[in-house]
Every structure is written in C-alpha cells, then in structure tokens.
Amino acid sequence: MKSKASAPGKVILFGEHFVVYGVKAILCSINKRVTVTAEKTSERKISINSQIGNLILEPNKLISEINSPLKPFYYLANKAIKNQDTGIEIKINSEIPLGAGLGSSSACCVAGAAAIFRLFEDVSKEKILELAIEAERTIFENTSGADCTVCTYGGIIEYGKKQGFKKIEDEPNFQLVIANSNIEHSTESMVSGVKTFVIKNKEEFSKLLNQESKLVEDVLKLLKENNPEELGEKINQNQKYLETIGISNNQLKKMIEIGQKTSFGAKITGSGGGGCIFALTNESNVEQSLKEFKDKNFECFSAEIDFKGLNTF
Ligand code: PMV
Numbered sequence: 030m031k032s033k034a035s036a037p038g039k040v041i042l043f044g045e046h047f048v049v050y051g052v053k054a055i056l057c058s059i060n061k062r063v064t065v066t067a068e069k070t071s072e073r074k075i076s077i078n079s080q081i082g083n084l085i086l087e088p089n090k091l092i093s094e095i096n097s098p099l100k101p102f103y104y105l106a107n108k109a110i111k112n113q114d115t116g117i118e119i120k121i122n123s124e125i126p127l128g129a130g131l132g133s134s135s136a137c138c139v140a141g142a143a144a145i146f147r148l149f150e151d152v153s154k155e156k157i158l159e160l161a162i163e164a165e166r167t168i169f170e171n172t173s174g175a176d177c178t179v180c181t182y183g184g185i186i187e188y189g190k191k192q193g194f195k196k197i198e199d200e201p202n203f204q205l206v207i208a209n210s211n212i213e214h215s216t217e218s219m220v221s222g223v224k225t226f227v228i229k230n231k232e233e234f235s236k237l238l239n240q241e242s243k244l245v246e247d248v249l250k251l252l253k254e255n256n257p258e259e260l261g262e263k264i265n266q267n268q269k270y271l272e273t274i275g276i277s278n279n280q281l282k283k284m285i286e287i288g289q290k291t292s293f294g295a296k297i298t299g300s301g302g303g304g305c306i307f308a309l310t311n312e313s314n315v316e317q318s319l320k321e322f323k324d325k326n327f328e329c330f331s332a333e334i335d336f337k338g339l340n341t342f
Pocket residue numbers: 041044045046047048049130131132173216220298299300301304
C-alpha cells in the first residue's frame with residue numbers, strides 16, 4: 030500500500046524580523062509543491078530517497094546522532110513504525126528551491142507527516158500539523174510553526190507571537206514573481222544581526238516597530254480590496270524598513286530595483302542577506318517583470334497563491 034501527500038511552499042509577504050519583536054507577519058503559500066510518497070516494506074528499515082540524496086537507516090536511532098537534512102523524515106517514520114512490524118520507504122519530489130526561504134523544509138515536514146502517518150491511520154490536518162512542527166524542530170529548534178501552518182492550510186495567514194495564527198479568508202488575485210539571489214543565508218545569523226541593530230538603535234527601532242505594525246494593519250484591510258497598486262506601495266514601504274535594519278545587500282538591492290520598476294512593489298522575503306525577493310504582479314505585468322529578471326541573469330519564476338494547502342492522495 031502506498032500513501033501520497035503534497036504541500037506547498039511559502040513566502041513571507043510582510044513582517045519578517047519585526048515578528049520576532051511582537052509585530053504580526055503575513056504569510057502566503059505558493060503553488061510550488063513538495064510531494065512525498067510513503068510505502069510499507071517487509072524489511073524493517075527506514076529508507077529515504079530524494080533529489081538531494083538518500084538515507085537508509087535502522088529504526089530507533091537517536092535523532093541527535095543523525096547528520097542529514099533528511100532527518101525530519103527519519104523522525105516521522107521512526108515515530109510511525111514504533112509499534113508496527115514494518116519498514117518504510119519514502120520518496121520525495123520537490124519543485125521548491127532549497128534553502129531559499131521558500132518553506133521547502135516545512136512543506137517536506139507537512140507532506141511527510143501526512144504521507145507517512147496515513148499509511149497506518151486516518152489523521153486529521155491538526156494532528157499532521159502537530160507532527161510536522163515536531164519534525165521541523167529536529168532541524169530548526171526555534172521554529173515558530175508559522176511556515177508549517179501556512180503549508181498545511183494554504184492561502185494567507187497572519188501570525189503574531191502573542192496572537193498565534195489566523196487564516197485570512199480573502200483570496201486576492203495576484204501573482205508573485207520570485208527571484209533567487211542564490212546567496213546562502215542563515216536565518217539565525219540574520220536574526221542576531223538585527224538584534225545588534227536593535228540594541229544600538231533603541232529609539233529608531235521602537236519607531237520602526239510602530240510603523241511596521243500600522244503597515245500590517247493597513248495591509249490586512251487592503252487584502253479585501255484586491256488593489257495591487259496600494260498593496261505594492263506597502264510592499265515597497267516594508268522593504269525600506271528591512272533596509273533600515275540592515276538585512277539587504279548589493280545583490281538583493283539590484284533585484285529589488287528590477288522588481289520595483291517592473292511590478293506594483295517588491296521586497297525581500299524571509300530573513301534576507303541572501304535568499305529570495307518577490308515582486309507583486311498581475312496579468313498586466315507578470316511577463317515583463319519575469320523578462321527583466323531573466324535578461325539580467327537572475328533565476329526567477331512566477332507563482333500564484335495556493336489556496337489548497339496539504340493535499341493527500
Ligand atoms: O528566512 P525564513 O523564511 O526562514 O524567515 C525567517 C523569518 C524571521 O522573521 C527573520 C525569523 C523568524 O523566526 O520569524
């Protein structure tokens with residue numbers, strides 16, 4: 030018997046970094062997916078197969094002793110077969126660029142949890158999300174769970190440290206052009222760089238927090254209106270705040286410049302220092318925006334909001 034599940038990647042539309050200091054962030058899932066297939070095997074082994082490599086191990090190993098990006102899958106499979114006399118073979122197929130802040134690891138954890146656990150029982154989305162967050166903690170101990178949440182439910186969510194998650198029911202009709210700097214970045218070191226900025230610039234940062242908070246509240250209203258021009262202005266404004274806290278660099282600035290010229294607005298998505306930027310477009314400017322990025326040799330693609338979230342087969 031085989032079980033199959035897929036989950037989408039994500040972008041942070043507004044509020045990265047400021048969310049660490051209590052402002053709400055807005056995330057949306059995108060129509061680029063990870064698909065995971067799981068199958069029971071008679072041999073009691075956990076075997077994981079992916080585009081980035083393979084991992085074959087006996088069950089019951091200590092998670093801390095496994096040094097592989099595929100560790101979350103091992104964690105999930107091991108948990109699932111604890112009281113079962115079976116092994117598991119897992120195959121992963123991903124359309125989401127790795128390590129670019131587009132939620133590839135969260136989508137893996139969500140699709141992995143669903144494919145693996147549904148081999149044994151009918152599991153609810155809530156339970157799958159809980160398992161996915163547990164699995165993601167094996168690689169990102171401090172994850173807020175926001176990425177796994179948006180990958181599970183799809184669409185747009187707001188997330189605040191105090192408030193938790195809320196699904197936004199609006200379904201605005203825009204397209205994102207996502208460009209990848211291909212510069213590796215570490216979320217941890219970017220977050221610690223911002224912390225240094227905060228310590229050195231207390232007053233300025235407190236002003237920025239108020240401005241970002243107001244901007245996010247404005248955006249929550251704007252999403253209902255499907256008005257890309259006004260949303261684009263907010264995106265550009267958010268980018269200015271991100272530049273002030275020092276998470277941009279020359280390469281990202283070049284990309285933002287192309288994005289802002291060819292779309293309604295463009296900003297970094299995620300921790301910055303590398304990774305991706307996105308530009309807000311619709312059918313009137315998506316092709317032109319993609320062309321400009323490609324002409325300047327930037328890796329890019331267009332994406333729509335995914336409203337489905339986790340899908341099981
Ligand atoms: O680069 P990403 O997609 O992992 O996003 C990090 C978001 C931050 O706000 C910078 C950190 C966080 O934990 O919220």
